[in-house]
Amino acid sequence: MPSSGWWGGTVINHDEVAAVRPLTLAWVSRYLEPGERIAGAEALHGGITAEVRRLTIGTRDGGTRDLVLRTFVDEESAEDWLNREAGALTFLKGTGVPAPELVAVDPAAAHCEYPSLLMTHLAGRTVLDDEGLESRVPLLARQLVSIHALRPPERPRRYVAWTTADTVVVPKDADAAVWEAAIDVIRRPAPPYEGRFLHRDFQPGNVLFDAPPSSPTGPRLTGVVDWAGASWGPADLDVAHCSTNLAVLHGPTWGLRFTGAYEEAGGVLAATAGERQYWQVRDGLALSEEVRQVSQPWREAGRTELTTGAVEKRLEDYVSALLNALD
Template identity: 50%
Template sequence: MNVGLEPRTTEWVQAALPPGHEITAVTALRGGWTSRMSRLDVEGPDTSYPLVLRSFLKPFYVRHAPGLLAREAAILRLLAGTSIPAPRPLAVDPAGETAAYPSLLMSLLKGRVDLTVDRSAALARQLVEIHKIAHKPRTYQAWTDPDRVRVPDRDTALWRHAVDLIRREPPPWEGRFLHRDFHPGNVLFDKNTITGVVDWVETSWGPADLDVAHCATAIALLHGPEQGMKFAGHYQEAGGVLGDEHRYWRLLDALGFAPDAEKVAGPWRDLGRTDLTPDVLTRRLTEYVAAAIG
């Protein structure tokens, strides 16, 4: 059976399936950066259904996979008892002891990623619901700090001022359950309805401001700085509560994308946003940082 997976991975998946069920096709899913995402079509007696396989192949993520995948599988099991539309975990091999690579097998959700339309209000409503989950995972980790920011070659005075504004201790915060990587690329839509939220490997405990800021930066890059600046308002209109020093978290997140947001740009271009060139993204990010500074 040639299904496009490593033999060890195929055997591991088959062992997780009910007797008589077999993988009949494997299709690469676009939009992933940290891992290989594959759709598996499965057939059994009188039934057929799709699954998703996440596998970490890059050495950095292979090293960290035991924590990342074990955490994601545990969170997905937790979310199964909530209203959050998340995948259902079926099997996990966090260290790649049986599969060829560290892997997580899960259900495939209806819908697709659509980066062409700004759906900030719907995203904000979903994020408010995520923040209501009564569970305390690990404390968040900042994804940049003042000494690691890669300042763009232009508008350096603006950028260095932004860096100076985060050169301090974080403001006091009230803890919430965070997705931690919530943005339009990790949300599935069927027309205008959210049908899935995916990629739960970074789930953390921290300020709601951090999730809001991360989604706002992505919206600014995808749809323009003005739209990104409006996202916090959408979140508050949906019932969410932010801290008194939201600017700190907004800048902390935006600076992590400097200088050109290339980490997300590649997957976004794969999903059809070929207009998001490095120059466009650097300009939007610079304008967004300027607006955040005020």
């Protein structure tokens, strides 16, 4: 499963340039303009599977610009993730979707110490607070609809399911009846679907906003990052994933509301409520396997109340609400 959010203006520590490994420094330098140099580096919060640093580049005229370096230090699937992200960023350039531009990629670590990708830096930051959520949710929905409307010249790899009925991790002290009923839902065959271009990890931790809003009319969505999971599959998968994250970040009601927001923005989901439930429950159960990993970056970003236990409780309440929606 891709990392759950790693971008934004929040910095957890300040790295010296020397913290970037020597071979990687030399590799990055190849892609700078004449007279430019790496002047600084800062670690960005939230990474689970990769180290992510914002590099400050000193320009010839005395100014600066920023690049982002993503490095997979200990990830068996790094080459696949980086190849998919590089392909997605190349395709997205010029589509109108606010994604970073690819600068360079070394997926097999032929030049760097570890598999790495270099890209442009986008303005804005992740916003995980409850305040202002009412105005951000429609922006999330509209952006996701526009992503699903894209038609890449070469279809990306088919989506990979992140859990199965036999591998679901049931939280400690969970309501056994709720989890058994939810697992039964995903024992059914996957519903038929019309394929779409998917981000596959679209959720608040991978979306940037101008914060505070630069306009009196409200926030503006400035970027979508972390395209390593770009896939082909049902739009319901992306919608379900964002819904699950909204549910555990802000409460189950927000997870339920996102589906409606997506449809109000013009998105088309599975034809029946039962088919939509299948994808929603599947994503909720998938998150149960990584509650500890995803809740830690949220706490580092300021949501200190989102302990592992609190997230597990919200997740169970959300899954229960999904099951009850068809009763």
